[in-house]
Amino acid sequence: MTVRLVKHSASDADVVFAARVSTKGPESLPAGGDLGPTELALINFLMKDRHGSPFEHNSMTFYVEAPIFVLREWQRHRIASYNEESARYRELKPVFYVPAEDRNLVQVGKPGHYRFEPGSKWQERSVRYGIETNSYEAWSVYRDLLNEGIAREVARSVLPVNVYSSMYVTMNARSLMHFLSLRTSNTEALFPSHPQREIEMCAEQVEAIFADLMPVTYGAFQGYGRVAP
Structure with missing residues (x-):
């Protein structure tokens, strides 16, 4: 499975200024610089009390190569934008998914x-x-x-559904956290999920990218039971 970040406009500061517009109006626009303790506390408060909309004001676009059955499962999440390679207009490559030896059967x-x-x-x-x-x-x-x-x-x-296809998928942090809450198995999750292993392989790569781009938001997501706000 291949998941690669193509472009993004996503940082923890995006969450802060989106949240503060409710009390500061235009003064909430970011002035640059690192986040201080107050901002870190705000992000954690928003996650804890599930104030979700401030986590929507950002964007991440991924390029994904995976078997068709994985892409179809991913596209069940109607909280993202998708554009997939079309077998109507181009010949697909002879690349097929075969489970690894350590895959439970x-x-x-x-x-x-x-x-x-x-x-x-x-x-x-x-x-x-x-x-x-x-x-x-x-x-x-x-x-x-x-x-x-x-x-x-x-x-x-x-062609069977294990033939590989590719797509671009764009989502914000709130949508991404919903995706991760369902498509990863994690012992720290408040509501455990049991995803199919193949889509979890993609989700694990998405999670690593998210943790790097928005470490405070990711830490709050992890700290409050991996429940999307």
């Missing part, structure tokens, strides 16, 4: 109350063989259809 328990456990060596071989064989055959049919002059938007129908 067996679901144990009922829906909503289950866990994943490692598979046997036989199951690991079956998964790898099945996915690799299916991917190869699907790609061969896809190329044959294109070579016969079939339109890309029709030929793509034979």
Whole structure:
């Protein structure tokens, strides 16, 4: 999985001036400089009491390369803007996702109350063989259809959801925290989540970027149970 920061306008100062407009009006505009104890306390107060809108006045754009089934799961979050590579207009590359050997394969328990456990060596071989064989055959049919002059938007129908695609996704810090609260498993979370491992691999990269860009906001998010305001 690849997640790369393309551009951003995001800092902890953005949260502070957005919050202070309610009491200071135009005087809330940032004058530069480092945040002091008062500003740090304000960000933590906003997170603790779940005053969410000040965390929306920033922007982060990521470039993501991942299997189609991961992008579709990500796009369930209707709190971001997306633009994805189109298989109608360009030929996709023959890149397919195959789970790594340490990926848990067996679901144990009922829906909503289950866990994943490692598979046997036989199951690991079956998964790898099945996915690799299916991917190869699907790609061969896809190329044959294109070579016969079939339109890309029709030929793509034979490709499985483990083929890689790419997209740009833009979101603000509040939306990003909602995404992280659902797409990461963390023992410090007030409301634990159990995401599919593949999207969690993307979310972990997003989280590292967020922590670097907005360390105070990220620290407050982590400190108050990873609950988005």
